Amino acid sequence: MNQPSTTEELRKSRCVPCEGGVPKLTPEEIEQQLRLVTGWQFRPDPDRIHRSWVVKNFMAGIDFFSRVAAIAEEEGHHPDLHLHGYRNVEIEIWTHAIGGLSLNDFILAARIDELDIETA
Numbered sequence: 844m845n846q847p848s849t850t851e852e853l854r855k856s857r858c859v860p861c862e863g864g865v866p867k868l869t870p871e872e873i874e875q876q877l878r879l880v881t882g883w884q885f886r887p888d889p890d891r892i893h894r895s896w897v898v899k900n901f902m903a904g905i906d907f908f909s910r911v912a913a914i915a916e917e918e919g920h921h922p923d924l925h926l927h928g929y930r931n932v933e934i935e936i937w938t939h940a941i942g943g944l945s946l947n948d949f950i951l952a953a954r955i956d957e958l959d960i961e962t963a
Contacts, residue, residue, distance in 0.1 A: 867943035
């Protein structure tokens, strides 16, 4: 799969089912894709990306997670969702089957970035 070179290309892409056997993205590819998703940060061991928000209230966080879950289910690619202290939400994404990052992770991040979120 060719690497998208713009945020719009990334958002229009769709996740490809992955059950392993796909190479992890290289550090250079990770850096290139990180430039296309606002606010996401790289976290090593295993390689993953994450982003945090402070939402207006508990229900704003739950509503956001519900909409993230719908996208994740549609894409067949499921992130880890964390709610801390009732208003702090965090999402971690990586391709579990390969123990690192694939293009799918950045596609999902770009799709999540399209969602409205009621922040504090």
